[in-house]
Amino acid sequence: MAKLVIFMGCAVVAAMMLPSVTGSTNMMEMFFPEFQKSFAPGIPHPYHNVTEKCYADTIKYMTDFHAFRPYAREMFYSCGEIREDYDLTWNRKDPGNFGMCRQVKPGNETTFETVYCYTTIYISEKSFAPGVPHPYHNVTEKCYADTIKYMTDFHAFRPYAREMFYSCGEIREDYDLTWNRKDPGNFGMCRQVKPGNETTFETVYCYTTIYISESRDTLRKGVCFPNSCTENDIEIFITEAHLTNPNIPRWESTTASCAKASHEFRWADILAATVCSILAAVLTLGTTYDVVQRRRSELKKTAEPELTTFAKTPSSDIVEESVDALSRSGNVVNVSSRERLDVDEGTTDKLTKTRKFKAVGFLSECLLAFSVIDAGKNILSTSQGSRNIGCLNGIRVLSMSWVILYHHWLLVGSWPFTIGKQLFLISPIFIVVFYKSWIGGTVLSVVTTLISLASTAYIEYIRGTSIRGDPVPYRESELEPGYWLYTKPYHRIPQYLIGIALGYILFKLKGKQIKINKIVNCLIWCCAAAIALAVVYGPYSSDDSYRVPQWAAVMYLTLFRFAMSLCTGWVIFACATGNGGPVSSLLSWSGWLPLSKINYCAYLVHMIVLYLYTTGFETLWHYTDFHFGLEFLGVLALTYSVAFLLASAVEVPFLNFEKIVIPSRR
Structure with missing residues (x-):
């Protein structure tokens, strides 16, 4: 484990604000120890040399701060802050906010004005109490050494270190007022740092989640660390960096999820890629076959002379009935006049050709079932059967829009799909009992x-x-x-x-x-x-x-x-x-029908669309109702566009194929 870097005789500068009656810098210097504590008998109070008026005003100021009085909050947050990890961050100076300090005036809440002071603290050594372990003692040695180098180079204005530092997200202390609880940082800037003349390590981008115990808030921000750091190392760094910050509430835990440098293909990935490739090939074949058949049909209507009628025999009627039945079912079977005339050569030949026509018709139906053109036309059709409940179309689409809006505001996982599947599996129990x-x-x-x-x-x-x-x-x-x-x-x-x-x-x-x-x-x-x-x-x-x-x-x-x-x-x-x-007229509008047909696909893909959209931000954006409304409409349109492609490529083709293989018998 690398030893902690100790700075001897370094000067740490901060700004501190107290009521203006202090009158002496010596009095202000006495307030740096803990504000209130109990002492053993005979030991003088640490503030016994502070003037009575200053002590009383300061007690009132701190009491009012914990009571969330505005003037006290302005005084407190105008003070500078030096964090305990200044040896890592090199943040040894914080002037605070002079203007905010001086704008506090006597009024209904206070009778004193304020004074702004600039304090200098001289530290002889940095050490920990006997028996207290170093806060980073559980961090791996390589990670600690690389992080020290990274922070040292940052304060030396090395470009790579500045890219790492400024690619991290930032959660401000006033997040409870601004609702800025998430900052992903800049993933691309973090990952573009490569080993070179300035550094020997690559970087890793991690998304950290901080759980606040008091308010049950969840804070999320992206961070950039040397890739020698594990997720546990980063969790320790993030936690220790904020433990002593009095302006941030205590939290229960911190978790980190780091992006992998490369993705290793597993057997499931290979299987999924294979299935998708086969499906793409079948869709291409089916769509091409559909285009060819449509083109041949158009050419026949415009160029081919009308077929000469011929005398029908009983045997030819059998074949023609088979062909007509296949044609009525949506098949395209090309039968030449020569093939029709050859049918009456014998019963055996007749049956053979009948089976051939049926086999060709079945194959034709299977290919046409995977036609993207046919699937798209079916989805966009607004005709519906008399037994359909028209109002459900509008309810489905409006409900899905509400779901997308809610998930866009507060992203969650894919639990609804799991719940729906479980309830669907047990629904036959209730349906059968109702039927009986x-x-x-x-x-x-x-x-x-x-x-x-x-x-x-x-x-x-x-x-x-x-x-x-x-x-x-x-x-x-x-x-x-x-x-x-x-x-x-x-x-x-x-x-x-x-x-x-x-x-x-x-x-x-x-x-x-x-x-x-x-x-x-x-x-x-x-x-x-x-x-x-x-x-x-x-x-x-x-x-x-x-x-x-x-x-x-x-x-x-x-x-x-x-x-x-x-x-x-x-x-x-x-x-x-x-x-x-x-209400029925509105919900039963035929315009809802195409969207209703792809509603389930929209339900499946909307979280993927939202994650791809929200995680693509490299900076935070300012919320307004107008911009959020435009963003929601864009996400809604993109979701249904992706759903249309998914339904045309998967849902509708397989439903058509199921009807061919397992015909309905009513």
Whole structure:
């Protein structure tokens, strides 16, 4: 382990601000030890030589600072700061903010003015208390040596070190006011540093996550270190660099995830590349075949003379019926007049040619199923069957837009896909019970819903979860930190059961229209709208100081998703039974249909699009509603564009292929 670099007799300069009655620099020098502590009997108070007025004003200033009084915060944050790792960072001087210090004037909160002083501290040696280990003793030796060189070269204005330093993200101490909790830094600038005349090491870019224990905030920033450092080394450096900073809250832990210099192909990567290559070849072949057949068909219509009619025999009728059937099913089979006339040569020849036509037709169908042109036309078509529930198209697209908007504001992982898959796998249990007996299905769904809601209420209560973005829990959680509900199927199943029950009701109605009294219909619509608005805006109040009691918070957290699902269910039921009015007309607009067809693909790819977009920023940008709206529309358009390509290349072709291989029998 490399020894800590010790600076002997170095001068560290900082700015400090105190009430102006101090009158002497000697008095200010006495305030550098800890502000308050207890002492053994007979030992004088460390501030016994400070004048009484100065001591009283300073006590009031520090008390008001912890009470978040504006003048005290201005005084405190105008002071310079020297961090304990100054031997690594070379940050030995901080003049503070002279203007902010002097702008504090006597008023309602204070009776004194301020004085700005520039202090100089002479340190004979830097050491740690006996028995206390060096804060970086767990850092690997090579990493520590390279980091010392990097920081030394930075203060010597070496270009490579400046590139490394300024490629790191920065979280300012006022993040709770500005909401700037994330700064990825500059990935490209970090990785462009290569070994040369100035350095012998390459760099590694890491994305660090800092968990604040007091406010439950999560801070994220990118950092650039020598590539000899492991993720554990970087976690130690980041933690120790901020441990003694009084302006940053204490955090529970720091994690680092470093970008690899190169990606090693695994068997799964090779398998995925192989499958994609085969799929691309099949799509190319199918699309080419479709283009050729369309071109030949056009040429026949314009250039070929009308075929001469010929006498039909019983045997030729059999073949023609087979060909006509294949043609009606969408196949393109080219049969010359010579082939038709040769059919009556014998029964054996007739059957052979019939099988040949069927084989050619099946192969033709399979190739055409993978035509990107045909798939694209099917997606863009706005014609829909009479049995379709038109309002679902608009609901799907608008709901997906809301999901993209939320994930764009607060990015999360791919848990919804896992939950949906799990609920889909168990849904046949409820569907079969409903099909056998509506009473049994209702009882099973109600019991499952009550168990889920009760477990949700219990977990939210013992966790003390708050609402309205309040970071302070109602009570100390009895559970370990983690997603106990948000990513769990048992928490989401009540909403899923509402959809199954509604589907059963519409299945039994078989498209029948139900006439509901206009007054009753309007009342139900008003109730549904009121509940939906209460779910979205109910937790918020114009009085930020008011905090709802815990029982109300638990009730809201337990029921808000269930209540919103009931409202959505009513919209679907009303529109499907002729009670939707203008809402039904809007949601059933044919323009929603093409987007609705690719909605699931948009759901699958939207997180990938968001990650590629957000991680591509090399600098932070200033938030405004207008710019965020433009950004959201761009992400939405890009997501559905990618979804269209995915659906044309994968979803629609394989659905067509499935219909050919496993024909529907109704």
